[in-house]
Amino acid sequence: MKRIFEVVAPYLLLFLVLGALVFVTICALTTWPNRILEFSDVDSDSLSAVERADALQTARTSVLTALGGISATALVFSALWQVVEFRSSRILDRSVAWSDTYAAAAGQLGSESATLRLAGVVTLSSIVDAGPAGADSTIRATLASFIRTRSASDQNEFALKLALEHVCNSTDKSAQSFQSANLADVDLSTLDFDGIVLDGVSFRSATLHSRQRAFIDSAKNVDLAGVSWVDG
Incomplete structure (x- = not known):
């Protein structure tokens, strides 16, 4: 009316x-x-x-x-x-x-299809600039949740790697949580962990950069077994 x-x-x-x-x-x-x-x-x-x-x-x-x-x-x-x-x-x-x-793309993250999950991550990453105030924070939180849940099933999934890049390398530095995520056997050396909660994350056999050590050392119960550290 x-x-x-x-x-x-x-x-x-x-x-x-x-x-x-x-x-x-x-x-x-x-x-x-x-x-x-x-x-x-x-x-x-x-x-x-x-x-x-x-x-x-x-x-x-x-x-x-x-x-x-x-x-x-x-x-x-x-x-x-x-x-x-x-x-x-x-x-x-x-x-x-x-x-x-946003709602359609977020719904795709829970799909059984790897293709649809990838489409959801790509769509969410692409609509940040067109969104209202706070859109970047909302999308980072959504993708962080996807990372925590999906990494337990397949930490090498391409959609998961794209989500990691978006959350970690975004200009929005509002705190997000990867708590208890399984990031084993993944090359994470290009990611910026500033503002990311890493408590309980498994980095077993992952590839990390020495500049990330301060953020990782400040986290609790982190699994660093077999980690490869790179410099430069």
Whole structure:
């Protein structure tokens, strides 16, 4: 109902304004000039027929000029309202479309199909810039959850590696958790673990970079058996 009112309101306002303008125009051409002349400082009784006609015409012109200004203002206001309404509608449509895309992609992460899981990760990574404020954080949290759950089944899955890259290398550094994830036998040397909770993560036989050691050493119950450390 509110949406209907928002759409109809500008047209209703314009209709009312146009109706008022028609009424005012009729009055301006008939009764108002005489009233103006009566309340002016001019002694209308002393005017000749020509002078009275000129005075009435001047009054009509003044009223119509003022009326034109009001009309122009009303039309500009209506046009601006339409622009604002159009922009608001576009923003709302984009927000709804983004939410629908996000929901569909997030749902694919739980699919039994590796192809659909990969499609979900790729889609989530691609819609960050088009999302509302906080979209990057939301997507990182979603992918971090995928990493924690999916790594227990297949830590070498390509979709999992893409999710790791997005969460770790994103410009958004809001804290995310890989707690108890199984990242064994994976090359993780290019990832930035700043802001990532690594407690309980298994890095068994993984490849890590020496610059990551500080983040890993600060975590609890980390499995580093067989880790290959690289430099440079």
